[in-house]
Amino acid sequence: MPELPEVEHARLCLVRWTKGRTIAAALVMDARVVHGGAAAGLPARLAGRRITGLRRRGKWLEVTLDAGPRFYSHLGMTGKWVSRPVDAPAERFEKARLELVRGKVRTSVRYVDPRVLGRMRLEEAEPAFWRKLGPDPLHDGVDPRALGERLARTPRSIKEALMDQALLAGVGNILATEALFAARLDPRTRADSLDARTVKALARAIEATIARSLALETGPEITYVSEARAENPFSVYGRGGEPCPRCKAPLRRVVQGGRATVFCATCQRPRV
DNA sequence: AACGGAACCTGAAAGC
DNA sequence: TGCTTTCAGGTTCCGT
Numbered sequence: 405m406p407e408l409p410e411v412e413h414a415r416l417c418l419v420r421w422t423k424g425r426t427i428a429a430a431l432v433m434d435a436r437v438v439h440g441g442a443a444a445g446l447p448a449r450l451a452g453r454r455i456t457g458l459r460r461r462g463k464w465l466e467v468t469l470d471a472g473p474r475f476y477s478h479l480g481m482t483g484k485w486v487s488r489p490v491d492a493p494a495e496r497f498e499k500a501r502l503e504l505v506r507g508k509v510r511t512s513v514r515y516v517d518p519r520v521l522g523r524m525r526l527e528e529a530e531p532a533f534w535r536k537l538g539p540d541p542l543h544d545g546v547d548p549r550a551l552g553e554r555l556a557r558t559p560r561s562i563k564e565a566l567m568d569q570a571l572l573a574g575v576g577n578i579l580a581t582e583a584l585f586a587a588r589l590d591p592r593t594r595a596d597s598l599d600a601r602t603v604k605a606l607a608r609a610i611e612a613t614i615a616r617s618l619a620l621e622t623g624p625e626i627t628y629v630s631e632a633r634a635e636n637p638f639s640v641y642g643r644g645g646e647p648c649p650r651c652k653a654p655l656r657r658v659v660q661g662g663r664a665t666v667f668c669a670t671c672q673r674p675r676v
Numbered sequence: 677a678a679c680g681g682a683a684c685c686t687g688a689a690a691g692c
Numbered sequence: 693t694g695c696t697t698t699c700a701g702g703t704t705c706c707g708t
Binding site: 406407410463478479480481482519521522523533567569576577578579581641642663664 | 700
């Protein structure tokens, strides 16, 4: 589900819901959401810890604690955190829960994940998966020179390269698809064939697409395109067969690296 | 090292 | 109506 904009929205929600509060109790209803064999020990290791803040790198969240282990959360495809009154009934697909306390006020944040592709991890030191993430486009911006250098080293398609979390952290299928449309760049173009001018246009398109997606994330919770009542807000993602919003030619759908790509074969070209 | 493909999971929507 | 197939915004592992 979530890519950088949704995860950033989740981070901002979690800051409001959890920062400065103490974990009175942690519950794991489905051990599969806790990776690294830490499910059984998670409640004891988190109980009593105070949440000092929330960091995000790409699609990963770190719930920073006053002491003890490092606590990471990845939302996978369908994971989300929600805030509920302590006595509210369990959510459908609820997999884990943090009961929080500050003074006399008790609250509850719950991790919901139907497909269980998301994960939490407890780590003693900064883990390799976090260190290996590339620059975060929102936090660090997209530097065209650095991006160009990385792209020049891979013969993959530009679409597949953009989704490589070591190259840029947080770009997923939607962002890659939309940014390539915004840049008018054919997703099948080899990454190592792009000239500097094209890379620059692409870098700007990625930043603009993230800013636009972020602006859509206004509600008090995380929402996904696929959820009921949510209208597809994207230009081409999920619109295979529909007319291109720019030139009206029918949008094509192809599969790259096992993921669907929608693009306009008429106005998206091998170079910009 | 680098690639494609499958696995991990389950629900919703589309097809028959 | 109900059964089957397809698809889904992610990561990781496995074999070549």
